[in-house]
Amino acid sequence: MSSDATVTPVTGGFWEDTGKRGIASWIFSTDHKRIGLLYLYSVLGFFLVGVFLGVLIRLELMAPGPTIMTAKTYNAVFTVHGVVMIFLFIIPGIPASFGNLVMPIQIGARDVAFPRLNLLSWWLYAIGAVIVLTSLFTGGGAPDTGWTFYVPFSARTGTNVSLAVFGVFVLGFSSILTGVNFVTTIHRLRAEGMNWGRLPLFVWSLYATAWVQILATPIVAITLLMVIAERTLGVGLFDPSRGGDPVMYQHLFWIYSHPAVYIMILPAMGVISEVIPVFSRKPIFGYKMIAVSSVAIAAAGSVVWGHHMFTSGMSDTAVMVFSFLTFVVAIPSAIKVFNWVSTLYRGSISLEAPMLFALSFILLFSIGGLSGLILGAAATDIHVHDTHFVVGHFHYVMFGGTGFAFFAAAHYWLPKFYGRRYKEKPAIVAWALMFVGFNVMYFTMQVLGMKGMPRRYFDYLPEFARLNFVATVGSWILVTGLIIMLVNLWRGLLKGEPFEGNPWGGASLEWITATPPPTENFEEDPVVTHGPYDFKRAGEP
Amino acid sequence: MSDHDAHKEGSVHIVSYGQLVAVWVSLLLLTVTTVAVTRVDLGAGKVWAALAIACVKSGLVIAFFMHMKYEARLFRIIFFVALVTLAVFIGLTFFDVLYR
Numbered sequence A: 001m002s003s004d005a006t007v008t009p010v011t012g013g014f015w016e017d018t019g020k021r022g023i024a025s026w027i028f029s030t031d032h033k034r035i036g037l038l039y040l041y042s043v044l045g046f047f048l049v050g051v052f053l054g055v056l057i058r059l060e061l062m063a064p065g066p067t068i069m070t071a072k073t074y075n076a077v078f079t080v081h082g083v084v085m086i087f088l089f090i091i092p093g094i095p096a097s098f099g100n101l102v103m104p105i106q107i108g109a110r111d112v113a114f115p116r117l118n119l120l121s122w123w124l125y126a127i128g129a130v131i132v133l134t135s136l137f138t139g140g141g142a143p144d145t146g147w148t149f150y151v152p153f154s155a156r157t158g159t160n161v162s163l164a165v166f167g168v169f170v171l172g173f174s175s176i177l178t179g180v181n182f183v184t185t186i187h188r189l190r191a192e193g194m195n196w197g198r199l200p201l202f203v204w205s206l207y208a209t210a211w212v213q214i215l216a217t218p219i220v221a222i223t224l225l226m227v228i229a230e231r232t233l234g235v236g237l238f239d240p241s242r243g244g245d246p247v248m249y250q251h252l253f254w255i256y257s258h259p260a261v262y263i264m265i266l267p268a269m270g271v272i273s274e275v276i277p278v279f280s281r282k283p284i285f286g287y288k289m290i291a292v293s294s295v296a297i298a299a300a301g302s303v304v305w306g307h308h309m310f311t312s313g314m315s316d317t318a319v320m321v322f323s324f325l326t327f328v329v330a331i332p333s334a335i336k337v338f339n340w341v342s343t344l345y346r347g348s349i350s351l352e353a354p355m356l357f358a359l360s361f362i363l364l365f366s367i368g369g370l371s372g373l374i375l376g377a378a379a380t381d382i383h384v385h386d387t388h389f390v391v392g393h394f395h396y397v398m399f400g401g402t403g404f405a406f407f408a409a410a411h412y413w414l415p416k417f418y419g420r421r422y423k424e425k426p427a428i429v430a431w432a433l434m435f436v437g438f439n440v441m442y443f444t445m446q447v448l449g450m451k452g453m454p455r456r457y458f459d460y461l462p463e464f465a466r467l468n469f470v471a472t473v474g475s476w477i478l479v480t481g482l483i484i485m486l487v488n489l490w491r492g493l494l495k496g497e498p499f500e501g502n503p504w505g506g507a508s509l510e511w512i513t514a515t516p517p518p519t520e521n522f523e524e525d526p527v528v529t530h531g532p533y534d535f536k537r538a539g540e541p
Numbered sequence B: 001m002s003d004h005d006a007h008k009e010g011s012v013h014i015v016s017y018g019q020l021v022a023v024w025v026s027l028l029l030l031t032v033t034t035v036a037v038t039r040v041d042l043g044a045g046k047v048w049a050a051l052a053i054a055c056v057k058s059g060l061v062i063a064f065f066m067h068m069k070y071e072a073r074l075f076r077i078i079f080f081v082a083l084v085t086l087a088v089f090i091g092l093t094f095f096d097v098l099y100r
């Protein structure tokens, strides 16, 4: 294969003709593809930081008693792990990286509606990240409140909560800007013939997500400012000893943070809805229902936040109302799962890397979703609340769900933008290791939770020792797979075999433009004549 | 690229000074009413009175100062969605606060 592949391996399309040079051609670029890649590498970097911390957590829990760190350090490590994973990896995750890369092309636009705002959003992300990181080493040191910053502890602890929370506040603006940009782009910049019924489902999911970003994010932003006001000015908003209401904080926090889990999962579902039909060679089953269910999930998901608070001392009436509403969200989620499975039925399935990740998404998300129902029913939740069952549950949804969808997207779309592809075999080995390691770790954690092991403790009773050891071994398998996957992607994209045309036979617009796409995406503005999963007509000019 | 035809929906409407001043004066009057109402003993109705006046005031600001009255339907719908969302959030919180 190529021997001269060491210098500037990726060429053509938007990789050239930018007018700027070096790093400036990235951090000051308003091209949605460059911003998408910028975001991709930023979130990936923080993902790795988070994984490193996660592995440290598992190492500490490998055996009872202090293993590698003190209790105080442990509190800081799981807090930072949570903050990094949630605010720096998974919320911007798919929308800001793959959404930016692919969405404008999928609707036949030359760029997003507000390219500069798009760049500003990345800058705010970078600034917010720097602030969060600074908070770890300044003031009273890394926050130890858990990623949820619950009062009254967060109002009193001596650690640097104020700065960390301010960083999250800035990150919120970055998210809102992406949302505003995407809503406007999808409304205004669709190509001729790209009506709402022809939007790829990934775009539909980004559209629903964007609304949640716009409507819910301001609430957490204000809430976090209130925490800062309480800490620095002594305003008695949440601290009961000053006349405040700590349960009110939990309401305000979850009014955003529950919808935020749909910011995390909806774009992932969009990716899956793209990959499954392409690798089954069959139009998606129930296009309309999947599109509508994205919006339904966004709407219903915004009114279920109370299920995080069943044991908080909230009124029983509220417990019943929120428990009921939580069960309602299961309906549109199940609609999607059934539609994906029906798409597979009698398709000619080809098990390549993106498809393997997508299929495991369905399984892992279903396990996560069903364990969510156990938590959504107040009676059972009271037993497993704040145990490792919860930790297992949300890793199944966020990592097994969104994380795996992120990897599916990487294997599906990145070759398109690099014009080179990864090797298939190592990708499959990596996938298998990750899938096994994942289940060994998190399923075990769910069992531990059922047996009563609480979360956020650095020590546990001796009877939990064996299963904790198993879970830690699981984390090593998972990380081995992860490393193989990333190395394979990296090497493949930089110097792998050329990737040309439309090898997987996708029917949406990103597959008709050049590889890599030119700066303004299309040589000529496209005119759309068929739906995104109309594979029969995709070959026609 | 399409900066020039960006304004094709809804022509630019200019609100006259007279109208703006009229709105401003009514806002002031409503503020006076808010204060006056506190002197009347309405019991629990006090909160409702204050909220009602506040709604009228913000309605005026939104319609005239924020131009919502003259915007295209889509914008009004979008704005309305935001308001309803907020109302739903507050409403659901009251399932807790009222029954605690």
Ligand code: HEM
Pocket (backbone or CB within 6 Å): A050, A051, A054, A055, A057, A058, A078, A079, A081, A082, A083, A085, A086, A089, A090, A145, A146, A147, A148, A391, A395, A398, A399, A403, A454, A455, A456, A457, A458, A475, A478, A479
């Ligand atoms: C190799 C990867 C990972 C490992 C080994 C890992 C491990 C863990 C463990 C053991 C805990 C529980 C700590 C405790 O309660 O005592 C935890 C908490 C958490 N993890 Fe992970 N995790 C990983 C990846 C992720 C990913 C991908 C996400 C999100 C996308 C994530 C988000 C969180 C959050 C939000 C918490 C809760 C932190 C808190 O309690 O404040 N983790 N993780």
